Amino acid sequence: MSNSGHDEEERDSFDDANVHLCNPHIAGMEQDILYHLALGSGSHDLVEMFSDVRYVCMGGTPKRMESFAYYLMDEIGYKLPAGTTLLDISHMSYRYSMFKVGPVLCFSHGMGIPSVGILLHEVIKLMYHAQCKNPIFFRLGTCGGIGIEGGNLVITESAVDGLLRPYLELPVLGKLQRKPAILDKQLANDLKNLRLDDDPFSITVGKTMCTYDFYEGQGRLDGAFCDYTEEDKLNFLKKIHKENIVNMEMESLCFAALCHQAGIRGAVICVTLLNRLNGDQVATPKETLSNWQEYPQLLVARYIKKNMGLPVNKPQREYPQVVKCPKKHSMVRQESASFE
């Protein structure tokens, strides 16, 4: 049995397999309206529009995903049909954004489990209706590092909730359902191995704590409410760090659980915005943050290019280098003069 919950023979047959839905009702429906994407199996020719999709990339903001779509176009050498521009395919939904670059679909998923969960239901159904073969899903996010300085990458090995439980718990028809939050270990390792010596970031593979809130849920002292001390906070962060939890964000649990349930290989790659052992506020200049947000994109673009048989290259532009310090949880960043 592989870590995706499917045995190797089953996995091999996935390589050319359509996405199957664990829902007997959909096949019998006259049409399926993907309401939050402003698409439908009756209103759109989903096979014509999307059957060539092999990679689904998602992240919090529309801007990040649009930039990623443009970056991918350059990287994979994809040309838009003459006279057309990159369109937000689901702009009529006013909920999520969606861009297609050849075999890659890029979505914004908003913040938190409810938002990414709705998107994932509809994207998984889209893959099914479009008869996509064995798509791979990536979340390209931001996170708070635990013992890792800002501007480095974490690839999630497995996700836990705020109580360190490795499943998504969802009330369904008045009962709690538990969906195991398992990610593909091979995919995580393959991504990690794509780091190049010149890269300005380190990559850590470890456990991610996925919370329902950015402030109290992540033990911050700077929310509108707080009834614990700095010592309480640090004790908690150090305790979970000992359990190999290396970052906190707000979507990985649901992403892992729904990908696993659908039999889809998935990976979560987040850039750290700060080391939570040193503080709570995200005080890094915006320009630096937007540079850091490109790091997960570099790695995922490399994975896609390698899979497509294209050469993998080092970053095409200069990024500031990380300088390691001897102190345990500490690294300082050497800002390049042209950068700030």
Ligand SMILES: O=P(O)(O)O[C@@H]1C[C@H](O)[C@@H](CO)O1
């Ligand atoms: O993909 P993003 O950068 O939105 O993910 C993290 C988790 C929350 O959605 C958000 C909090 O700032 O950032």
Ligand SMILES: O=c1cc[nH]c(=O)[nH]1
């Ligand atoms: O600390 C952080 C930073 C980004 N996203 C989070 O959820 N937490």
